[in-house]
Amino acid sequence: MNCKNNEELANLVEEARPYTKEGNLVDYIPALSRENKTDLSISIYNLNGEFYYAGDYLKKFTLQSISKVITLALVLMDKGETEVFSKVGMEPTGDPFNSIAKLESNRLNKPLNPMINAGALVVTNMIPGRTFEEKWNKLINFVAELTNDNEVSCNQKVEKSEFETAFLNRALCYFMKQHKVIDGDVEELLALYTKQCSIEMNCRDLARIGAVFANDGCDLESGKCIITKDIARVCKTFMVTCGMYNSSGEFAMKVGIPAKSGVSGGIMGAIPQKCGIGIFGPSLDQTGNSIAGLKLLEIMSKRYSWSIF
Numbered sequence: 001m002n003c004k005n006n007e008e009l010a011n012l013v014e015e016a017r018p019y020t021k022e023g024n025l026v027d028y029i030p031a032l033s034r035e036n037k038t039d040l041s042i043s044i045y046n047l048n049g050e051f052y053y054a055g056d057y058l059k060k061f062t063l064q065s066i067s068k069v070i071t072l073a074l075v076l077m078d079k080g081e082t083e084v085f086s087k088v089g090m091e092p093t094g095d096p097f098n099s100i101a102k103l104e105s106n107r108l109n110k111p112l113n114p115m116i117n118a119g120a121l122v123v124t125n126m127i128p129g130r131t132f133e134e135k136w137n138k139l140i141n142f143v144a145e146l147t148n149d150n151e152v153s154c155n156q157k158v159e160k161s162e163f164e165t166a167f168l169n170r171a172l173c174y175f176m177k178q179h180k181v182i183d184g185d186v187e188e189l190l191a192l193y194t195k196q197c198s199i200e201m202n203c204r205d206l207a208r209i210g211a212v213f214a215n216d217g218c219d220l221e222s223g224k225c226i227i228t229k230d231i232a233r234v235c236k237t238f239m240v241t242c243g244m245y246n247s248s249g250e251f252a253m254k255v256g257i258p259a260k261s262g263v264s265g266g267i268m269g270a271i272p273q274k275c276g277i278g279i280f281g282p283s284l285d286q287t288g289n290s291i292a293g294l295k296l297l298e299i300m301s302k303r304y305s306w307s308i309f
Contacts, residue, residue, distance in 0.1 A: 002044070002046055002050075002274065002275065002304055003044055003052050003300070003304065005052065006052055006053060006054060009042065009044070009052050009053065009054040010054040010055075012054070012296060012299055012300060012303075013040055013041070013042060013054040013055050013296060015296075015299060016040060016292045016293075016295040016296035016299060017038065017040050017292055018292075019283075019291050019292040019295045020037055020038045020039070020040060020281060020283040020291065020292045021037075021038075021283075022283075022285075022291055023037070023283035023284045023285050023290075023291035023292070024037075024283065024284060025037055025282055025283065025284070026263045026264070026282075026284060026288070028165060029158070029161055029162050029165060029263070030161045030165065031155075031157050031158040031160075031161035031162070032062070032158065032161075032263065032264055032282070035061075035264075035265070035282035036282070037282065037283045038283070039055070039056065039059070039265070039280065039281060039282055039283075040055055040279075040280070040281040040292045040293070040296070041053070041054065041055025041056045041057045041059065041203050041279070041280050041281070042054050042055060042057065042203060042277065042278065042279045042280075042293075042296060043057045043202075043203035043204045043206070043207035043277070043278045044207060044275050044276070044277055045204075045207040045208055045210065045211040045220070045275055045276045045277075045278075046211075046274065046275045047211060047214060047215055047220060047273060047274060047275060049220060051204070051207075053203065053204065055203075055280075057202060057203040057204055057278075057280075058202045058203075058204065059202060059203075059280065060155075060200045060201060060202050061200060061201075061202070061264045061265060061266055061280050061282070062154075062155050062158050062197060062198045062199065062200045062262070062264045062266075063196075063197060063198075063199045063200070063201070063206075063262055063264070063266060064197045064262030064263050064264045064266065065115070065117075065120070065197070065245075065260065065261065065262040065263065066206070066260045066261065066262040066266050066267075066268050067120075067196045067197055067199055067262070068114060068115055068119075068120040068123070068260065069115075069213075069235050069238070069239060069243070069260045069268070070139075070142065070143060070146065070209070071120070071123050071124055071127065071139065071196060072084075072114045072120075072123050072234075072235055072238070073142075073227050073231055073232070073235050074127065074138070074139060074142050075123050075126045075127060075128075076231045076234065076235075077227065077228065077231060078126075078127075078128045079126055079128075081234070083126075084114075084123065084126065087110055087122050087126070087181060087182075088110055088111050088112075088113065088114050088119040088122045088123060089110060089111065089112040089113055089119070090112075090113060090238075091112045091113055092112070092113060092241050092242050092246075092248060092249075110122070110176075110181050111176075111181075113238060113241075113242045114238060114242075115238055115239075115242035115243060115245075115260070116242070117168070117169055117172060118172045118176065120193070121169065121172060121173055121176070121182065121189065121193055122176065122181060122182055124189065124192055124193045124196060125182045125183070125184065125189050127139055127192070132188055132191065132192060135192055136192060136195060139196060140152065140153070140154075140199070143199055145226055146208070146209045146212055146219075146226060147201060147205040147208055147209060148208065148219070148221065148222075149201075149205060152199065152200075152201060152205070153199070153200070154195050154196075154198040154199045154200065155198045155199075155200045156198070158197075158198045158200075159194050159195050159197075159198035162194040162197060162198060163190060163191060163194040166190055166193075166194060169190060169193065170186065170190060173186045173189060173190060174186060197262075202278070202280075203278035203279060203280050204278060205278065206266060206268050206276075206277075206278025206279075206280075207268075207275075207276045207277055207278035208276060208278075209268060209276065209278075210268045210269050210270040210275070210276025210277050210278060211270070211275060211276030212226055212227065212232075212276070213227070213232050213235060213236055213239075213258070213270035213276065214270040214271055214272055214273065214274060214275060214276050215273070216229040216232050216233075216272075217229055217231065217232035236258040236270055236272065237258075239258035239259055239260050239270065240252060240257075240258045240259075240308075243258065243259050243260040243261065244259060244260075244261050244287070244289055244294075245261065245287045245288050245289060246287060247285075247287045247289060251289075251294070252309070254298050254301070255294070255297045255298050255301045255306070255307065256301060256306065256307025256308055256309045257269050257270070257271050257277075257297070257301060257306050257307065257308060258270045258271070258272070258308070259277075259297070261288070261289045261290060261293075263284060263288045264280075264282060265280055265281045265282030265283065265284065265290045265293065266278070266279065266280050266290070267279040267280075267281075267289070267290055267293045267294075267297070269297065271306055271308070272308060274306070277297075279293040279296065279297070280293070281293040281296075
């Protein structure tokens with residue numbers, strides 16, 4: 001069972017919107033602290049080609065941690081699972097996404113999974129290319145293919161704000177460089193990572209990417225398989241186990257779909273063989289997830305029996 005029209009979806013958004021008052025805007029990236037706290041929008045891209053939306057679904061926002069899924073897919077296609085997972089693990093952490101604790105306690109000093117910042121930095125460090133420009137072009141062209149939008153780009157104000165305040169990420173990088181988990185220039189890696197996180201799009205674009213993952217890596221419109229079926233499966237598995245930071249377990253119980261959030265307030269969902277979902281709601285809970293976005297997904301999962309479990 002799925003949403004049948006935009007009016008039905010708009011009613012669900014209004015049911016979840018009051019929860020925006022219970023959250024807060026992100027405060028450690030100054031450029032993200034200026035959003036409208038009560039914003040909430042959603043797009044759903046069904047695998048039968050139907051498209052539904054509610055709220056200001058064309059408003060752009062930055063991907064932040066949602067980009068981790070995209071970069072992981074790109075690097076897995078280039079490097080293969082053996083090489084990638086020799087540098088980063090496959091286990092949930094239970095710790096905040098920017099924590100250094102598990103790096104220090106893990107005997108191998110490698111991050112436990114690609115969805116926390118340390119693991120994502122390792123994956124970004126593996127993007128193919130000899131220069132910064134080659135790596136960035138490889139990534140942004142991949143995003144353009146996923147969204148079918150050659151104009152997709154990064155928000156330079158957010159990029160600059162994020163780079164200038166990336167103190168914890170610098171600490172993670174230098175720790176991992178000390179232990180030979182990453183190599184190369186730390187500042188260049190951070191520049192690429194913050195540029196990656198600052199890629200911006202709207203809910204429709206995000207739902208379209210979610211639909212590619214939901215459709216085993218194949219684009220609905222062109223029929224082209226952009227991502228292999230197995231890599232799409234790996235990414236969706238990480239979305240279930242680690243995609244909602246250290247509340248992923250609770251999310252799996254209450255909603256039960258592969259999803260990835262970002263501290264801009266975005267959430268990308270990919271329900272296998274059903275639909276892709278894009279949500280934007282910048283008011284966050286204490287974990288860093290869109291508080292009203294989570295409630296909206298919980299309501300919809302119960303109504304439409306979306307849980308994969």
